[in-house]
Amino acid sequence: MTKSRINSSDLLSGLELMIDSYQGKEQILGVNLNPVIVRLSCEEGCVKVIEMARRLGVTADTVRFYTRIKILKPGKNKTNGYREYSENDYNRLRFVLSARQLGFSVEDIQEILNHADKKKSPCPTVRRLIDQRLNETEQRFAETLQLRERMQQAVVEWSQKPDKVPTGHMICHLIEEFAQ
Amino acid sequence: MTKSRINSSDLLSGLELMIDSYQGKEQILGVNLNPVIVRLSCEEGCVKVIEMARRLGVTADTVRFYTRIKILKPGKNKTNGYREYSENDYNRLRFVLSARQLGFSVEDIQEILNHADKKKSPCPTVRRLIDQRLNETEQRFAETLQLRERMQQAVVEWSQKPDKVPTGHMICHLIEEFAQ
DNA sequence: CTTGACCTGTGTCTTGGACACAGGTGTAAG
DNA sequence: CTTACACCTGTGTCCAAGACACAGGTCAAG
Numbered sequence: 001m002t003k004s005r006i007n008s009s010d011l012l013s014g015l016e017l018m019i020d021s022y023q024g025k026e027q028i029l030g031v032n033l034n035p036v037i038v039r040l041s042c043e044e045g046c047v048k049v050i051e052m053a054r055r056l057g058v059t060a061d062t063v064r065f066y067t068r069i070k071i072l073k074p075g076k077n078k079t080n081g082y083r084e085y086s087e088n089d090y091n092r093l094r095f096v097l098s099a100r101q102l103g104f105s106v107e108d109i110q111e112i113l114n115h116a117d118k119k120k121s122p123c124p125t126v127r128r129l130i131d132q133r134l135n136e137t138e139q140r141f142a143e144t145l146q147l148r149e150r151m152q153q154a155v156v157e158w159s160q161k162p163d164k165v166p167t168g169h170m171i172c173h174l175i176e177e178f179a180q
Numbered sequence: 181m182t183k184s185r186i187n188s189s190d191l192l193s194g195l196e197l198m199i200d201s202y203q204g205k206e207q208i209l210g211v212n213l214n215p216v217i218v219r220l221s222c223e224e225g226c227v228k229v230i231e232m233a234r235r236l237g238v239t240a241d242t243v244r245f246y247t248r249i250k251i252l253k254p255g256k257n258k259t260n261g262y263r264e265y266s267e268n269d270y271n272r273l274r275f276v277l278s279a280r281q282l283g284f285s286v287e288d289i290q291e292i293l294n295h296a297d298k299k300k301s302p303c304p305t306v307r308r309l310i311d312q313r314l315n316e317t318e319q320r321f322a323e324t325l326q327l328r329e330r331m332q333q334a335v336v337e338w339s340q341k342p343d344k345v346p347t348g349h350m351i352c353h354l355i356e357e358f359a360q
Numbered sequence: 361c362t363t364g365a366c367c368t369g370t371g372t373c374t375t376g377g378a379c380a381c382a383g384g385t386g387t388a389a390g
Numbered sequence: 391c392t393t394a395c396a397c398c399t400g401t402g403t404c405c406a407a408g409a410c411a412c413a414g415g416t417c418a419a420g
């Protein structure tokens with residue numbers, strides 16, 4: 001397959017792209033990379049799990065998780081079985097993290113990626129899903145707000161009340177007398 | 181068996197007992213309770229799971245759950261193995277539901293009940309735990325608030341943007357261009 | 361006798377990873 | 391060469407608070 005015959009300068013630019021987007025000073029080292037040696041060490045996309053994780057500021061377990069559920073599809077080194085993450089995997093993971101920041105569930109993201117993988121615009125799906133998730137978030141927000149107020153009020157009220165020993169029909173008067 | 185011969189007025193007084201103890205005026209009706217009849221209708225506490233659930237407005241599964249983790253300890257009918265919930269179980273479940281409303285975890289509640297069961301005041305534990313849980317709730321609240329704002333802003337921004345088809349390095353421009 | 365509603369215990373599912381574990385790999389130092 | 395150590399693999403389990411499923415037992419009414 002031609003697929004395995006990746007142009008080394010492509011690979012390098014892919015690498016640089018990834019390194020750059022991570023942070024800063026690897027550029028200095030990027031110059032030292034010998035493309036030939038890079039190709040020797042791995043066929044297509046050189047990045048192992050821990051490196052991938054580091055570049056996007058997540059744990060290796062997170063990368064493994066997204067691999068396990070097939071959102072990432074790294075190649076496999078034939079000789080040692082190690083997974084090799086490509087620039088494409090990097091882009092996907094970056095996308096996943098952005099989407100998670102916007103409240104999409106992992107399942108949502110799989111749906112979105114399915115559309116994109118078929119070259120169809122995922123935007124209508126994205127708009128529909130964010131409406132749903134926003135509703136749920138508003139709901140959760142309201143609940144959390146109420147819970148917080150209840151708790152705050154309890155703390156205030158309880159500060160005026162003594163401790164008591166439980167009786168037959170009262171386990172903790174603080175909690176049971178806190179009517180709401 | 182005498183067991184199956186449930187006197188309907190007993191059932192009613194059992195009901196009343198539980199209902200009353202919830203509201204606090206059981207002493208008035210307590211006069212009406214005939215202990216002998218109560219013992220005939222069921223040995224100690226007459227209530228089966230679905231009835232218990234209905235009275236506190238939860239599902240039978242919830243009652244079974246708290247039974248499974250031994251917060252409720254119903255008796256067991258020797259002949260059919262059905263669980264029989266007593267007034268004490270009713271009080272405990274009512275307490276549990278109140279505590280859950282105040283953000284205590286089930287594990288918290290077990291700790292609180294352990295104190296109460298040893299006749300020690302659970303109040304210091306309760307005060308300590310609510311401080312922790314309130315902190316966590318404030319945290320969650322802040323996070324939910326931020327997520328909500330992010331999502332709202334995304335919806336607004338996206339309403340001005342067209343759908344697009346994914347490219348090699350862009351899966352969904354809506355999500356990926358939404359910088360924050 | 362059958363139907364249907366109820367009961368039992370047990371096991372599995374939910375989210376988004378985190379952690380564990382057994383066993384393989386790669387490399388640098390002694 | 392061996393050893394140590396850091397890394398890798400797949401798989402399984404765990405979290406919270408129930409919800410749901412399932413196989414099998416019970417019971418009252420028709």
